[in-house]
Amino acid sequence: MLALDTRTIESCTVLIVDDDNVSRTVISTILSDLCQCVTVSNAPDALSYCKQQKPDLLVVDVNMPEMNGLNLCKAIKHDDDLDDIPLIFITGNVSKESQLQCWESGGNDFVSKPVIAQTLIHRVRNQLLSKLRMDALTTLTFHDSLTGLLNRNYLKQEYPRLSRQLMRDQQPLGVILFDIDYFKQYNDHYGHLYGDQCLERVAKILQQHGRRSRDAMIRYGGEEFLAILPDADMTATRKIAQNIVKAVYDTNIPHVQTVHSRVTLSAGAISTKAFDQDSLEDILDLADINLYEAKLNGKNQVVCK
Numbered sequence: 001m002l003a004l005d006t007r008t009i010e011s012c013t014v015l016i017v018d019d020d021n022v023s024r025t026v027i028s029t030i031l032s033d034l035c036q037c038v039t040v041s042n043a044p045d046a047l048s049y050c051k052q053q054k055p056d057l058l059v060v061d062v063n064m065p066e067m068n069g070l071n072l073c074k075a076i077k078h079d080d081d082l083d084d085i086p087l088i089f090i091t092g093n094v095s096k097e098s099q100l101q102c103w104e105s106g107g108n109d110f111v112s113k114p115v116i117a118q119t120l121i122h123r124v125r126n127q128l129l130s131k132l133r134m135d136a137l138t139t140l141t142f143h144d145s146l147t148g149l150l151n152r153n154y155l156k157q158e159y160p161r162l163s164r165q166l167m168r169d170q171q172p173l174g175v176i177l178f179d180i181d182y183f184k185q186y187n188d189h190y191g192h193l194y195g196d197q198c199l200e201r202v203a204k205i206l207q208q209h210g211r212r213s214r215d216a217m218i219r220y221g222g223e224e225f226l227a228i229l230p231d232a233d234m235t236a237t238r239k240i241a242q243n244i245v246k247a248v249y250d251t252n253i254p255h256v257q258t259v260h261s262r263v264t265l266s267a268g269a270i271s272t273k274a275f276d277q278d279s280l281e282d283i284l285d286l287a288d289i290n291l292y293e294a295k296l297n298g299k300n301q302v303v304c305k
């Protein structure tokens with residue numbers, strides 16, 4: 001079952017970026033009762049922290065040597081993986097032009113120096129609250145409520161970006177379409193409630209096989225699942241499909257209405273470099289043709305070509 005993100009503000013991480021040691025200490029002391037604070041002294045360190053840890057909020061000094069806060073903000077907001085992290089500027093210059101620069105660089109708010117503790121706390125709390133709400137909304141929008149896997153909305157939203165990345169890096173895309181065999185009979189024999197539990201168990205197995213961070217396991221339809229495997233060639237895609245089909249077989253979920261007396265999967269898989277951002281339907285059609293062949297050949301198997 002989908003678990004909604006019930007994180008609290010106290011569990012959120014705020015990254016404080018300031019070249020001045022005293023300012024870093026003052027800001028993290030002010031915020032220490034509200035959330036988890038991490039400090040770095042320059043923008044490049046902040047960027048690499050964000051890429052590895054993804055904080056919930058950045059509090060950034062505008063004036064820093066090497067790379068200033070405005071440029072750090074632009075870098076964050078132009079990065080597809082980081083652009084949802086809110087950012088508050090701390091600035092000593094509140095002139096009209098300076099304020100405009102903060103907004104135009106993509107900042108979500110700013111606090112003027114000298115910092116008034118209660119103002120900073122309230123501004124940070126507001127940003128974290130809307131971040132948590134947005135995270136919960138994203139979970140609801142992009143996940144299937146029964147299995148917790150990603151859903152079709154996610155695929156539709158994510159595919160153009162993913163295909164751009166893969167084309168740029170000249171990497172293949174592996175796609176596997178899975179379908180539970182004789183699932184109508186399963187529902188008819190065991191009832192819909194057990195049918196739902198069966199879907200959850202199969203989904204869990206799929207989730208365990210999406211090992212790389214960019215892999216996506218999707219509930220594609222009723223008893224259909226999709227694995228999206230960036231940078232998986234035909235050999236890797238076939239292997240992953242076979243591992244999943246075998247893992248479901250080995251789990252031995254009883255299904256007395258079938259020859260194997262257990263729940264099994266059929267899979268149609270392909271890997272291709274021939275795609276662009278409009279090609280998703282074509283790729284899925286090819287996977288579907290292979291899936292159809294796997295069903296025709298007797299089910300509980302993978303066709304990958």
Ligand SMILES: Nc1nc2c(ncn2[C@@H]2O[C@H](COP(=O)(O)OP(=O)(O)OP(=O)(O)O)[C@@H](O)[C@H]2O)c(=O)[nH]1
Pocket residue numbers: 146179180181182183184185187191192193194195196199221222223295299
């Ligand atoms: N319990 C449950 N059943 C679902 C859900 N979504 C779809 N189904 C059922 O999945 C079944 C799919 O049946 P079919 O498309 O005939 O496929 P099948 O019986 O697996 O046949 P083959 O794929 O040829 O082996 C239907 O009975 C749907 O009602 C769901 O969320 N929960």
